Amino acid sequence: MTEQQALYKYCLRLGDNALVQSYRLSEWCSNAPTLEEDLALVNFALDMTGRAQALLTYAGEVDGNGKTDDDLAYRRGEREFCNHLINEQPNGDFAHTIARLLFVATYEYLFYSELMRSADERLASIAAKVVKESRYHMTHANDWAIRLGNGTDESQRRMQAAIDALWMFTGEMFETDAVDALLRDKNIAVDLGKIKPVWMERITEMVKMSGLSMPEGAYMQSGGLKGIHTEYLGHMLTEMQYLQRAYPDAAW
Amino acid sequence: MELLEKNEKLQDKASGSFEAKIERDDAIEPRDNMPEGYRKHLIRQMSQHAHSEVIGMQPEGNWITRAPSLRAKQILLAKIQDEGGHGLYLYSAAETLGISRDEMIAQLHSGKAKYSNIFNYPALTWADIGAIGWLVDGAAIVNQVSLQRTSYGPYSRAMVRICKEESFHQRQGYEIMAKMMSGTAAQREMAQDAMNRWWWPSLMMFGPHESESPRSGDAFKWKIKRSTNDELRQKFIDKTVQQAEVIGLKVPDDQLRWNEEKKSYDHGPINWDEFHSVINGNGPCNKQRMAHHKKVHAEGAWVREAAEAYRLKEEKLN
Ligand SMILES: [Fe+2]
Ligand SMILES: [Fe+2]
Numbered sequence: 001m002t003e004q005q006a007l008y009k010y011c012l013r014l015g016d017n018a019l020v021q022s023y024r025l026s027e028w029c030s031n032a033p034t035l036e037e038d039l040a041l042v043n044f045a046l047d048m049t050g051r052a053q054a055l056l057t058y059a060g061e062v063d064g065n066g067k068t069d070d071d072l073a074y075r076r077g078e079r080e081f082c083n084h085l086i087n088e089q090p091n092g093d094f095a096h097t098i099a100r101l102l103f104v105a106t107y108e109y110l111f112y113s114e115l116m117r118s119a120d121e122r123l124a125s126i127a128a129k130v131v132k133e134s135r136y137h138m139t140h141a142n143d144w145a146i147r148l149g150n151g152t153d154e155s156q157r158r159m160q161a162a163i164d165a166l167w168m169f170t171g172e173m174f175e176t177d178a179v180d181a182l183l184r185d186k187n188i189a190v191d192l193g194k195i196k197p198v199w200m201e202r203i204t205e206m207v208k209m210s211g212l213s214m215p216e217g218a219y220m221q222s223g224g225l226k227g228i229h230t231e232y233l234g235h236m237l238t239e240m241q242y243l244q245r246a247y248p249d250a251a252w
Numbered sequence: 253m254e255l256l257e258k259n260e261k262l263q264d265k266a267s268g269s270f271e272a273k274i275e276r277d278d279a280i281e282p283r284d285n286m287p288e289g290y291r292k293h294l295i296r297q298m299s300q301h302a303h304s305e306v307i308g309m310q311p312e313g314n315w316i317t318r319a320p321s322l323r324a325k326q327i328l329l330a331k332i333q334d335e336g337g338h339g340l341y342l343y344s345a346a347e348t349l350g351i352s353r354d355e356m357i358a359q360l361h362s363g364k365a366k367y368s369n370i371f372n373y374p375a376l377t378w379a380d381i382g383a384i385g386w387l388v389d390g391a392a393i394v395n396q397v398s399l400q401r402t403s404y405g406p407y408s409r410a411m412v413r414i415c416k417e418e419s420f421h422q423r424q425g426y427e428i429m430a431k432m433m434s435g436t437a438a439q440r441e442m443a444q445d446a447m448n449r450w451w452w453p454s455l456m457m458f459g460p461h462e463s464e465s466p467r468s469g470d471a472f473k474w475k476i477k478r479s480t481n482d483e484l485r486q487k488f489i490d491k492t493v494q495q496a497e498v499i500g501l502k503v504p505d506d507q508l509r510w511n512e513e514k515k516s517y518d519h520g521p522i523n524w525d526e527f528h529s530v531i532n533g534n535g536p537c538n539k540q541r542m543a544h545h546k547k548v549h550a551e552g553a554w555v556r557e558a559a560e561a562y563r564l565k566e567e568k569l570n
Contacts, residue, residue, distance in 0.1 A: 022325070029313040029332055030544070033552025035306065035343075039336045045316075046329045053322045070321045094555050150565065151558025158554070236317075243320040243378060250436050252320035252378065252428075 006182040007120065008063045009082070010189060012072070013179075013225070015055030016083035019073055021104070022048035023236055024091055033094055040140060041097075047133040054126045074244040078234045079227040086169035088233045092162065095155070098144045099162035105137035106202050107173050110195040119187040142206055149210025156211065163207065164215045171220025174199075274475055279405035282348035290474050293467065294404050295349050296365070297476065299356040302342035304368035305335045307541050311375035312384060320378060327424050328381060334417045341413065345406040361546055369527065370457050372535030379432055379439075379446035385425015387447075387454040387492065393418045394488045395458065403475040426495060433499040440500075447496070448504045455519075456527045458485040464524075490516045 025045035032038035056069035086104060091097050112134055115127035148155040174196045183189035207214050223229060238245075243252065270286055273279075280286055309332050316332070319325035343353045359365035370388055375381060396418060399411045432443040459481040462468050471477035496503050507520030530538070 019322075023317060026316045026325075026329060029316055029329075030309045031548050033548075033555035035336055035340055037555075038309075039333055039340070042329055042333045042336070046326060046333065049322055049326050049329065053326070056322075070323075073322055074320070094552070147562040148555070148558050151562045152554070154554050155558030155561075239317050242318045247436065247438055250439050252324060252431065252435075 001178060001182060003182060003186060004062060004064075006179045007188065008059055009179045010183055011055050011059035011062060011123075013082045015052050015059055015069075015072070016081050017087055018048045018051035018055060020081070020083045020087040020233070020236065021045075022052055023240060024087065024089075024097075027091055028097065037094075044101075044133075044137055044140075047137070051126075051130055051133070054129075058122055058126070074241045078229055078237055081229065081233060081237070082225055082227055083233075084169070084172050084224045085221055085230055086166060086172065088230060088236060089166065089169065090232055092165075093158060095148055095158035095162040096165065098141055098148060099159065099166050101137060101141035102145050102163075102206060103166060103170050103203065104173075105134055105141050106206075107195075107199055109134040109138045110198055110202075111190055111192075114190040114195060118189070123188065145206055145210045145212075149207075149212045159210065160212050163212060164218075167215035168218040168221050172222050172224055175222060175225060177225055274403055274473075277403075277475070279408060280403050281405045287474075289470060290476075291349050293470060293474070293476060294407065295346060295351050297471075298342055298346040298349070298407055299351070299359065299365050300367060302339050302346060302356065303360050303365060304371065305339035305342060307367040307371045307545065308335055308388075309339075310541055310544060311371055311373070311537070312381060314375050315378060315381050318378070319381075324428075331385065331421050331424065334421065338410075338414050338417070341410050345410045348406050357549065361542070361549070366531075367541075368457060369531050369535065370453050371541060372530050372538045373449070373453055374537050376449075377442050377446060379429065379442040380450070382425050382428030382432065382443065383446040383450040385421050386429055386495075387425070387450045388457070389418050389421040389425060390492060391454045391457045391488050393422055394484050394491075398477075398479045398484060401475075401478050426499075429501065430499045433501060444501060447501045451504050452523065452526075453530075455485055455489070455522055456524075458482075458488070460524060460527070486516055489519055493517055 022045050025041050025048060028038065028041040028045075030038065032041055052073065053069050056072040060067040060069060060072055084104075086100060089096075089100070109131065112127040112131040116124050116131060118124045118127065145159065148159040150156070174192045176192055180189050180192065184191060204214055243250070270280065270284065270290075273284070280290075312328065312332050312335070316325065316328055319328050343356060346356065347353065356365060360367065370391075375384060393415060396411050396415050400408055400415060402408045402411065429443050429447075432439040459465055461482055462480045465481060468477060468480075493503055493508065505520045507518065509518050510516075511518045529535075533539075
């Protein structure tokens, strides 16, 4: 694997995570518990779409095959997607969406804070923008986790169920492979081993502040990096890529 | 005694000043004295307007996950976010009249409050997203520009702010249509089909002729309304027909003709039977839109309760 190939894959991973999150968040449109929350989640979806655009555009440029962000988003199959499984899981109830946001936004805040120092200038500049959004997403998730965890019996029960259910997908966020190793050597990729303990500490703290208990010893799911997904991704892509599949020659 | 007299005098002055203010084209503000009928009329109109913004998120939301490019998705998300923001802004403006958002939503659910009839039609293809932005927002702008001069201050200010965003929506919708009209045969067909389905309902958005519009007398007297439904409709037709022609779309009205004398278009008869039928609940999506709003509201109850319970606990602690 060359550095160029590794960088292409690295950008795809980050871009796919943003794209898949954008899809799930946008499903909350007209479905949130309040109009204010509807707008907040749509806004996060908007952030994620912009992020996907920046990262997939760069991936295409690195690859050098003239692929645009849209080619990569709309004309790849599910085995070619390399997002983390947690991001493709269905939204579930509002507590599940908040639990995911808590896990993922905390991760992304730490991740992109590090990526800002990447030796790759383009990634560093994308990260500088993303980190601000992630901080905001994380704060939003924290606020809700505390409110739901300490709200009513029902909200506490739902919030606990949500973190328990999603826990087994959190380990994958810290998995590394040859792509990471190669790019770590060049100071391009983030050292995931470094952010893992910080993430764990922050999540443990938030779970405690929310009056909840940490999930215990779940087996960690894996597969996203290799393009082996849960069954949900295929349906997502079927819907997302509907117009490209039905009218392959059309431009929109 | 003295105080009472003073009070009455003040009130006299205030009630007298309502008509005077209207006469002088001064804005009426929340604390000003106003006739009960004026307040009620505004609550009805502004809550309907707010509900329309919110219910309108449903047909457009129907295409978010299928938006055909990342850019298209961003534009659509931002538009829907604007519309929700308009809803929030209008709910707050209506609250200055002494009604809460909860009450307005309850009235929507009971059927007492309405929303724009246009959203009882389905968004079937991607071209519908273009047609909604171009025609529906285009019609809304004509109405809302006129409402910028409405007599109630908070409503008028809401319209000024909202109109700026609406013109973006209209342009972006038109851009979708233009792009499809310069695309493949299938895309052109899709665009024309959307035009055929949305044209007449868009004309109906302005409401029936004034003679058949039950409450319009008061609305004119109180300067809530400044132009007749027919005047606004004509304005919309005149600016839209040429836009259609430029990109090769046919307006689905065989009787549409330029009238050199009045310098505007004559159009064919509007099917008001359909309009009344849809308003009375027989549109393709009336039940779907309301059922969805009620379901989401009910499903979100535990979240709102939790937020309230947490707020009360915090209040006790501090
Ligand atoms: Fe609007
Ligand atoms: Fe609009």
